[in-house]
Amino acid sequence: MGHYDNIQNFYFIGIGGIGMSALARYFNAEGKKVAGYDRGRTELTRQLQEEGIEVISSDKVEDLPEAIQKDRESLIIYTPAIPKDHPQYLHFTADSYTMEKRAAVLGNLTKGHFTLAVAGTHGKTTTSSMLAHLLKQSGLKITAFLGGIAENYNSNLILDGEEAMVVEADEFDRSFLSLSPNLAAITSMDADHLDIYGEDAQIKESFKAFAALIPEGGKLFYANGLPLLGTSVGVDDDADVAAVNIRVKNGSYHFDLRTKEKTFEGFELSLPGKHNLQNAVTALAMAIEFGAPPGFLAEALASFNGVQRRFSYRIKRDDLVFIDDYAHHPSEIMAVHQAVREMHPGKRVLAVFQPHLFSRTRDFAEAFAESLSLFDELLLLDIYPAREKPIEGITSEWLLKLIKNDKKEMVSKEELSEVIKSKNAEVVVFMGAGDIGNEVEKIRKELAGEN
Template identity: 45%
Template sequence: MNYKSVYFIGIGGIGMSNLARYFMSQGISVAGYDRVETPLTKALTAEGAQIHYEDRVQLVPAEFLAKERTLIVYTPAVPASHSELQYFRQNDFTVMKRAQVLGEITKTSDAVCVAGTHGKTTVSSMIAHLLRQSEVDCNAFLGGILKNYGTNLLLSDKSRITVVEADEYDRSFHWLQPWIAIITSADPDHLDIYGTPEAYRESFEHFTSLIRKNGYLILKKNISVTPRVDESVKVFTYSESEGDFHAENIRIGGGEIIFDFVSSDNRITDIQLGAPVKVNIENAVAAIAAAALSGVKPDEIRVAMKTFGGAKRRFDFQLKTPEIVFIDDYAHHPQELAASIRSIRQLYPDRKVTGVFQPHLYSRTRDFADDFAQSLSLLDDVILLDIYPAREEPIPGITSRIIFDKIRSKEKTLLKKAELLNFLKDKDMEVLVTLGAGDIEQLLPEIKQLLEKRFIGK
C-alpha cells in the first residue's frame, strides 16, 4: 500500500489505534475522528496524530483530502450515516475496513491469529510476549495495552511473525491469512450481525479454511467448531487438563500458580504465571503451544511466562491490600463474566465480592439477559449500571432492568453511571470488581482514589 497519509474514522478504538501507530512508525501522516477524547487518543496525539471529535468534513486536515495519496480506514462500529465516511465514499477515496488493512499487512508475514468469543486478547498478548522475549521476536497488533510494553503495537526489524487478535465482529477475521490460527471459544455473540448461533459458529469454520498450506490450527478441545482446513494443515487440540497440549501438576497457593506444560513430545516443567488467575492456565497452554511451534525454546518460555504482566482491563488489579482488593475486567459476555467471577472466588474464597457491571449493547442485553443474570448471581453483591449503547440505537423495552429482575444475589442495586461514585462512598466492600466493555474504565482513577482514601487513609 503506497499512501502518503492515512485517515482513521474511529481512531480511538483499541484495534484502530495500533494500525495508526503502525503507519506513523512507517513515516506516514495520520489523522482521524473519534466521538470522545480518551487516554488512548491523547497518547496518539502526543505521538503525532491529528485528531478531532466532531463529525465534520471541514475539520479534516487539508492534506488528507487529496484522494490520490490518502487511504481511509474505518471501523465497522461507525454507522453508515457518518458524514465523513459518506463524503469519502462519494468522492471515490480508497475506503477500507480496519480488518482489510490488517489482512494486507499480514499477507507479507507469518501471521499468528487468535480468534474466539473470549480469551483472544490475553492469549495473543501472551504469545506476543513469549516471542518478544525470545530469539524469535515478532510484530504484534493487539486488542489490549500490554503492561510490559505500555502499547498495543509491537514492531520488529528481524522477525517475519505477526501476532494478530482476530476479531469475529462483522466477520472481520475473514480478511486474514493465518500461518497459525488459534480458536479459544465460540460461544454465540454478536447476534445482531450473525442472526443465529449456527451462523456465528460457521464464521469460525470459514476462518479455519483461510489457514495457509502447511500451517497449524490450535483448537480448544470440545469446541463446537468443525475445521475446514487444507489436508496439509496440522490440527491440535488444547485445554487446561486434556488435549494435544495441556497442563499437569497444577499448584495454586500463596498468590502463585505453577504448572507443567505437556505436549505429545515435550514437557516444560514449573511454569509460573506472571498473571496468576486460574483461567490463565488454559490461556497459557494455547499461547505456549503457538510459541513452541514458532521456535521459542523451553527455557525462554519459562522465563517469559513468569514476567508476563497481562493486558490492561484483563483481570487487572487496581488495588491489592489486606483491607481492600479492586479488580477491573473487560468481561462483557455472560461466559466471560462467570469465568472472571469464579476466578475471584478462587483467589478470595472467604471474602465478600461486590461487582459493578455495565452492560454493553442493547442487542447483547436482549439476546443474553437470562445468561447475564445467572452469571452475575455468582456475586455476593451486584451493582448494575445502565446499558452502554456503543454503536447502537435504543431498542424499545430493552434496559438493564431485564437483567436486574432476574439476579438472585442477596444484595443488588440498579444505578446510573453518574451515581456510582457517590454510592460507593459508604458501601461495605472487601473485594470490588468493575466489569464491562463500555466507558466504565473512565471511572477507574476516581474509584481507586476513593478506595485508597476510605480503606488505606491515603
C-alpha cells in the same frame, strides 16, 4: 509494508478504537502522515496525540485535516462500528477516496508475512498478547497487533521486526476472514454478536471458515472440546497440549506443560483464573510450534503482566481489593467470578456491571442474570449502547428484575463512588466493555483515600 508503500496520508474514522489505534501507530511508526476522528477523548487518544498523530473530535467535513482534503490519494480506514450516515464517511464515499475497512488493512499487512493469529469469542486478547510477549522475550523479531493494551509494553502494538506477525483475529463483522494465518488458535466459540450473525450456528460456521484459511503445513490450536480439527489445548485434561501438575502458590499458578512429544517443567503464571491458564497453554503451544526456544519460555511467561482491563488489580491490599475487567458476556463474567473466588476465598465481593449493547443484553438476559447473581452484591449501570439504537423494553432495570440476588440495585455513574464506599466491600469488581473503564482511576483514588 509493501502494499501501502505509495500512500502518504492515512485517515482513520474511529481512530480511538483498540484495533484502529494499533494500525494508526503502525503507519505512524513507518513515517506516514496519520490522523483520525473519534468522538470520545480517552487516555488512548491522548497517547496517540503525544505520538504525533492528529486526533479530531469533530465529524464535520470542513474540520478534516488539510493534508487529507488536499491529497485525493489518501487512504481512509474505517471500522464497521461507524454509522453509515457519518458526515466524513459520506464525504469520502461521494468523493471517490480509496476506503478500506480496518480488517482489510490488517489482512493486507499479514499477506507476505508468517502470521500467528488468535481468534475466539473470549480469550483472544490475552492469548495473543501473551504469545507476542513469549516470542519477543525469546529473541524473535515480531510485529504484533493486539486488541488490548499489553501492560508490559503499555501499547497495543509491538513493532520489533518482520520475522512474524502476531494478530488478534476479530470475529465481529467476520473481520478475521481477511487474514492470512499460518498458525492459528481458536480459544472459544460461544454465541455472541448475534446482532451480526443472527444465530449461534452461523458463528460456528464463521470460525470454521477462519480455520479453513490455514494453508497446508500450517496448524490450528483449539480449546479442547470444540468441534474442530487440529491440536487441542486444555487444562488438566486429555488435550494434546495441557497444563498439568497445577499448584497455586502466592497467588500464582505453577504448572508443567505436557505435549505429545514431551513434558516441559517449571512454568509460572501470575494471572488469576482457569481461563488464563487455558490462554497460557494456547500461547505456549503456538510459540513452541513456531520455533521459540523452549528454554526461554518459562521465564518469559513469568514476566507477563497481563492486559489492561483483563482482571487488572487496581488496589490489592489485605483489607481492600479493586479489580477491573472487560467482561461483557455471561461466560466472561463466570470466568471472573471463578478467579475472584479462587484468589480471594471467603471475601465479600461487590460487582459493578455495565451491560454492553441492547441486543446482547436481550439475547443473553437469563445467562447474564445467572452469572451476575453469583456475586455477594451487585450494582448495575445503564446499558452502554455503542453502535446501537435502544430496543423497547430492554433496559438495565428489566435485567435487574431477572437477577436472583436480593442485594442488587441500579446506580448512575455520577453516584458510583459514593455508593461503592457505602458498601464497605472487601473486594470490588468492575466489569463491562463500555465506558465504565473511564471511571476506574477516579474510583481507585476515592477508595484508596487519595482524593
